[in-house]
Amino acid sequence: MDPLHARYPFLAAARESVREADIGLVAIVTGDGRHPAVERGVERVRRALIDGTVRPDPETGRRWDARAELLSYPVARVLVSLVDAPGAVEKYASAEANTAYDRFTDDFRNPDDGLKSTSAKAISLDALLAEFDLASDVEELRDGYRIDVGRYLPLSSNLDGESWTLATRQLAGGTVKISAAELHELLREAVRQRVAAGLPTRVPDEIREGLTDEVAELEDTFSDVDFSQDIDVLAPDCFPPCVESLMERAQAGESLADHAEFALVSFLASANADTDELLALCGVDSDTTAKSVHYRAKRVGDESGAQYAPPSCETMQAYGECPVADDEDPTTDARCDSISHPLAYYEDALAEAGRAGE
Ligand code: SF4
Incomplete structure (x- = not known):
């Protein structure tokens, strides 16, 4: 196989x-x-x-x-x-x-040179473009790519941000100029559309x-994670210790593991942060990280309102992301003793501070 x-x-x-x-x-x-x-x-x-x-x-x-x-x-x-x-x-x-x-x-960064073990076989950009029938619609330039506008539109229409609109693009001969990073974003969207098809x-x-x-x-x-109450106040001083800790690490430039980035972004989105606030609270300072967080931010709150709930305390503890459950240097926080979800902590803290429904 x-x-x-x-x-x-x-x-x-x-x-x-x-x-x-x-x-x-x-x-x-x-x-x-x-x-x-x-x-x-x-x-x-x-x-x-x-x-x-x-x-x-x-x-x-x-x-x-x-x-x-x-x-x-x-x-x-x-x-x-x-x-x-x-x-x-x-x-x-x-x-x-x-x-x-x-x-x-x-x-793409580490192409298969024939020396890798077969268990780490890499895919090439050409192969992925061919997979989505894009090979003849994408042309490589010295500083990026050009993609046929008819292929660009259905792949970019679901992506967030002004920069994907045609009005902000260089159009020439029915093609759109894009960077390598943007081509990768379009390929991610091509995968998403294929996976979703038929489901x-x-x-x-x-x-x-x-x-x-x-x-x-x-x-x-x-x-366990179906936390559906609406929170419409963004008050970082009421965040639980786990989220504070993740924010501090992100702001210090640490590249968070997938599960940690997801926990942080889904919490902030649930706590009513819009994309700009979310990027600022995550201390995003590079284009690449911004794109990753931006993408997650878009995906944690989908158009149908079926937003991802952030992980429960139990899951955070299992991931080793709960400072209160830290074996070596536990944080003490009385509110954490009475809740089982970081959003419940937040709601409780907002209510106590008289800021719920501000
Ligand atoms: S107990 Fe829950 S809310 Fe408190 S720090 Fe741990 S994961 Fe966060």
Whole structure:
């Protein structure tokens, strides 16, 4: 099994690999015990909806072979079609696209030189452009690229920011000038659109029944983070210690791990920060980091209002991001003893300060 397909399971060739694996979804979900592809599929959806990535959970340290990784993708698509969670499809597609983006930009920086082990096979820009039928519509220049305007528009229309509008672009001969970083953003969007296409999918009864336990397990996890109260005040002095700590680290220039950046951005978005406030509170000072945070900020609050909830205290503790639960130097905060979610802390602190609904 080609390890590249396990890293990029949305590729057309990866779909072919699944077909050639000659093991149907029914056999995977109804076999004895939980198939590794189902186990990984559950993790994929859980990570996508809670952490905004589908990378394996570093907390469990579990490694998946290429077969389980590849087969977990169709399982995850079925699971995300079955779970009852707000915005599940949109969050899942964004998380798959985010993970692919991290991987392909890394691959472009570190191309496969033929010496790498096969388990680290890289994808090239040319191959990815060809995958999305963009090869003849994107021309490389000395200082960036030109893309056919007819391809640019559907890929950029969902992206946030003035700079994506045609009015701010150099148009010539039916093409739009873009930078390399912008081309990568458009490719991320191409992945997101492909993953989202056809979701939610119709699930045959046999498969639905085979995944009853997994769907219940996922819904249980999400109920832990389903925090739906509206907060309409931004008051950083009322933030809980975990968020203060993440903000300080981000402002000091630390590159936060995916789960930490996600926790910070989703909290700030839930605490009513708009994109500019969010970038300022994260101390973003480089274009690349700004783009990453900007993208996350856009994705944590989607158009349907199905906003990502930030992780619960339990999840923050599991990630080692709760200063109150720090084994070596715990922060003391009485309010943390009475709540189970950072947003509950914030609401409580706002109420005590008489600032709720300001
Ligand atoms: S107990 Fe909860 S709110 Fe308090 S610091 Fe830890 S994660 Fe944050």
